[in-house]
Amino acid sequence: MILRNFNRLKAEKQNNIIQIVGLILGIVTCIFVGQYAFFEYSFDRVNTDIAIFIACIGLFGLSSMLLDKRTKEIGIRKVNGARISEVLVMLNKDFVKWVTIAFVIAAPVAYYAMTKWLENFAYKTELSWWVFALAGLLALGIAILTVSWQSWKAATRNPVEALRYE
Numbered sequence: 586m587i588l589r590n591f592n593r594l595k596a597e598k599q600n601n602i603i604q605i606v607g608l609i610l611g612i613v614t615c616i617f618v619g620q621y622a623f624f625e626y627s628f629d630r631v632n633t634d635i636a637i638f639i640a641c642i643g644l645f646g647l648s649s650m651l652l653d654k655r656t657k658e659i660g661i662r663k664v665n666g667a668r669i670s671e672v673l674v675m676l677n678k679d680f681v682k683w684v685t686i687a688f689v690i691a692a693p694v695a696y697y698a699m700t701k702w703l704e705n706f707a708y709k710t711e712l713s714w715w716v717f718a719l720a721g722l723l724a725l726g727i728a729i730l731t732v733s734w735q736s737w738k739a740a741t742r743n744p745v746e747a748l749r750y751e
Contacts, residue, residue, distance in 0.1 A: 660747030672740035
């Protein structure tokens with residue numbers, strides 16, 4: 586009964602109950618009981634990591650598909666004298682554009698949602714612009730790293746293989 590309603594208690598009461606239980610366990614079993622953490626907090630980090638990993642796999646698949654479609658274009662550009670850096674910039678430019686558009690759309694929505702969510706707490710805090718800028722730069726960096734590996738493979742491929750059957 587107590588454990589069923591434990592999640593409904595306020596944070597101070599939860600901490601007090603944890604300290605009392607730890608003290609009782611320490612007295613009864615003569616074992617020092619260390620720090621406690623709630624089970625759902627460890628799942629938050631795992632779920633975040635899994636979501637980022639799945640997003641990277643999706644971006645990797647999308648870049649693979651688009652680069653397969655542009656294999657002949659890349660081969661023709663390389664035969665006509667394009668450098669690897671020019672091909673990389675050409676291929677990464679589209680993905681940078683889409684990530685930037687997504688950030689411009691998502692940042693105001695996230696700011697509004699987080700502001701409304703934070704209004705419900707007893708302690709008030711302000712959202713800083715640098716949090717959103719850091720998130721945008723991190724998303725852009727992950728996207729560039731994910732796409733650049735496929736772009737590098739396509740840019741360093743022999744153009745004869747792409748144009749052999751044309």
